[in-house]
Amino acid sequence: MFSRILIANRGEIALRIIRACHELNIEAVVVYSEADKDASYLQLADEAICIGPADCAKSYLNIPRIISAAEISDVEAIHPGYGFLAENINFAQICRDCGITFIGPPVEAMRLLGDKIQARKLASKAGVPIVPGSDGALEKESMALELANKMGYPVILKATSGGGGRGMRVVHNDLTLRSAFNSARAEAEAAFGDGSIYLEKFIVEPRHVEVQVMADAYGNALHFYERDCSIQRRHQKMIEESPSPILDKQTRGQLAEAALKIIKKANYVNAATVEFLLDKDKNFYFIEANARIQVEHPVTEVVTGHDLIKWQLKIAAGLPLKLSQKNIKHTGVAIECRVNAEDPENNFAPSPGKITRLILPGGPGVRVDTHVHQGWTVSPTYDSMIAKVIVHQRTRTEAIATMKRALREFVIEPIKTTIPACLDILSHNLFVKNKIDTGFVERNF
Amino acid sequence: MFSRILIANRGEIALRIIRACHELNIEAVVVYSEADKDASYLQLADEAICIGPADCAKSYLNIPRIISAAEISDVEAIHPGYGFLAENINFAQICRDCGITFIGPPVEAMRLLGDKIQARKLASKAGVPIVPGSDGALEKESMALELANKMGYPVILKATSGGGGRGMRVVHNDLTLRSAFNSARAEAEAAFGDGSIYLEKFIVEPRHVEVQVMADAYGNALHFYERDCSIQRRHQKMIEESPSPILDKQTRGQLAEAALKIIKKANYVNAATVEFLLDKDKNFYFIEANARIQVEHPVTEVVTGHDLIKWQLKIAAGLPLKLSQKNIKHTGVAIECRVNAEDPENNFAPSPGKITRLILPGGPGVRVDTHVHQGWTVSPTYDSMIAKVIVHQRTRTEAIATMKRALREFVIEPIKTTIPACLDILSHNLFVKNKIDTGFVERNF
């Protein structure tokens, strides 16, 4: 096992990784930018190294500085968390070249899954259904028009290297396709330095269901059941739950099996999430695989009792996944709400600033993952997510009740957060009745 | 089910009961003393009523004021929490006379179990082993001397109406018995208004193991496994865990069965804890039954997934215990540490005062039950317990690791707490190896 690793991330996920390290007696070195110098988790780390100013390009995204910090702090491995460099193939390659273990998949598997078009091809080869669409990047508008007419509208344009909704457009006819093609291309170019665009059939009222998988270096791959992340706003997940309340036992099994097929086909090692869309008739389509730990991983942790970050560390250190699929039990229902420093009454505008009063929820069935504390200033520079509240109960009804009471006792002043928006969703008749899809939030709020 | 109840308690247990009420859609009315007027849980309550000054005799222990508050706030039931009026038969009787449901056992069962001598007799009748001792209160020193010589030293003197170590003396010979008899009597008289003293054989190096039981009004009684509370200092529990790491499967079953026998014999309804001493040879002896919810109930909640306060409410409202014993599963290992505002470096002297910095632990496997927040002033008037940290893991080794990292990330300034003492215990070789008994703390720290 590792004795000392470096965490190349910040905020709640940096703290989350420190926690796992310390429970495994691993020393944790954290890098930080000047904007994070007062973060309380730096006190918990075994060493904290300032790598640059607030600007991510000069700190959390700066590969030479992070590698340099890893070298001077003499670590064996780097955990990239999520976001920042977590899916950066170049970073993973440089770690390898420097003899530092990258706590994530091998470069080869990242290459196969990181490019969405490649990933679709791989899924097809593995016999997993994919959303009908272009075989690759569409170079010309005319190709997009022809294909859209062949499949029938609506269709969706997506950036090949994209994520988080950027470079994405849903179009319903030839006219809107023409204008969207160029604007999506420009957006993708700006966001990812790659203007490649592909096209897919747009699934109406789909649910977003993803499978958590974990594979070791010895060919063992296991799933940890699914998460339903259909509550999204502008393609950003707000609330996640497990199990997916829409799945029957058979579909659940097929979904997990499909995820494992893809992972095995990619010779994947470490944690991954395989994302699917589920249409009204319970047909599922592979959309993409995320070659990293996800924000919403605690949902899976509380229903399975497995610490996924610890497994990431163990697998990266070369330990086998000493588990059989049937010993991974799923108990009860978990829901996670993301608390973002955004103002729901002002179109979710960022609401950074100093937290002068903070009372976190607690008690039975409640887990809170947060790096913020009373007196902490939420920076406008980084992601607005400041806390995750996760509840675990025997039934979905009880889980909703526990989440509501937890969010109601969450006091955070004076900044605005998404707590009221989450409460509105949890109280909505259609959410309670499980009649939701990925368009639910935009249609109803 | 109730629609509105009153909580006749304060601090973390008042908040705990509010949480259960709100998850069950029950309105919670809280009473408070002037010393608690700034408590944050008052904001969560549906109504908060000031009943008197800081002095308990004029507020939390004042029956007329609490009943009066219940009447003006029009509640159907009163939850007494633990401590204060929780085991006061007079209070339970007055509630009944006023047509208010007392959320606890019937008065008759309280009478049978509240008096320790009566409870021992009941246990004997039920066929449960008890520690050898006097059949009732000892009126004269000479009777105590005679019995002690017959059973052989060491013996322990206890107050009939006692609890919490007051009126208790361990004696090893005739000389110390003589002086202890009168001092124990005086202490019991002062503490409980009842100087009755009884005598028992003193079990050397015992473990304190207690069984959580729950019974409904229809004759169903179930156990929720045991808690091991051998880590005590001056008869005050510091760390509790479940399962008891010393019990084999057979003894565990016998212990649970013995607890249920006593509960059924007493026609008990609602939550109770049946306490046993376990000697080196795994013989167990009934010591007493606590006719209320216990401080350490969360340990049982996390390993069984059952919310004991919700069960208390449901049973008091006349609902049946819709469970079968085999459906109550025990998963993993839980440990609770009590965080008291006491200074371990100064003989555990109380350390009240304003909390100017507070960072609570969180993340996987960690539950925190506390009513304190940054800016809260810990009053010298009440119990020094300010928080409970509960962890749940797959194994005892992992649970200890999680508790250690949780306590290490718990920041509370400037008051002193028992956190460092708990960390010392958790790191002690004998605790890790499970070679402990109720004298462990006093011998080693």
Place this chain on the structure above:
Amino acid sequence: MADKDTDLKKIKEIIEIMKENELLEVEIKHGDDKIFLKRSQPHPPVGVIPSSVPSIRPEPGPPQHIQGGGAEALIHTYAAQATPSSEALAEIKSPLVGTYYATPSPDSEHYVEVGSTVDPQTLVCIIEAMKVMNEIKAETSGTIVEVLVTNGQAVEYGQVLFKVKPD
């Protein structure tokens, strides 16, 4: 440096106001924390200050946000709204939780009303707690100037029932 200049200007203004008025409140608030300073009046001010003296707000308009030492602070200044201490009212508070009754029986007259004079032994109301009617005494002397509760109302411990102008 611009921020500090601004701060200094604000502070200077406050000082000027403090010097000019002598009777002064300075309130510095930050979130829940507050520093509140008010000059008490050991010596009556020269000249009579009417109780309804208009407050002097040197800078009307929205509160000023001042950046200082990295923290955002809110500073208000007021001239003192002085109330002579001879105007202070005594309060009769409920010593019990219960139900307030203004009369000994449904048809009786109120024990006291606005304008009633009371001495410490005067019965002012009944608080019913657990079916027991507890007669409450004034425990102060003076004239009732305000009744804050209505007949049959639930009251908590320490709740103010009456305001009394001392003799």
Place this chain on the structure above:
Amino acid sequence: MADKDTDLKKIKEIIEIMKENELLEVEIKHGDDKIFLKRSQPHPPVGVIPSSVPSIRPEPGPPQHIQGGGAEALIHTYAAQATPSSEALAEIKSPLVGTYYATPSPDSEHYVEVGSTVDPQTLVCIIEAMKVMNEIKAETSGTIVEVLVTNGQAVEYGQVLFKVKPD
């Protein structure tokens, strides 16, 4: 009222000091929150203030706790410990995370030492990051008065390497 008297006294003292000294700092701290006000120096003070001017602490001894508005506040007053800006030292900070080397090669002389004069283009050290030797320039002019790192030491971003007395 006693507390408020105390507060007023403190505030009066602060005002007196502010008026008498003109150059003034007022620091009001509460827990993590701090209000810090300092007069910047647009005009040089009349008369020369030696750099080692003794600080004037009107109330020596432990910090005073002032009860105000329910919050516990801590108020310190200082006369400004004015340091003429010509005395301020410049700092050369590490622009990189890496390993500090004082010399271009093991046998060479140090790039700079205490007493060395530098201009913005002077090389002062090497920071090795990912096997790359990055030559670091002074980016300021003056005389090195302090070296805060030793050869081969790991340094983080922003860490002060040298203090420089400007010309």
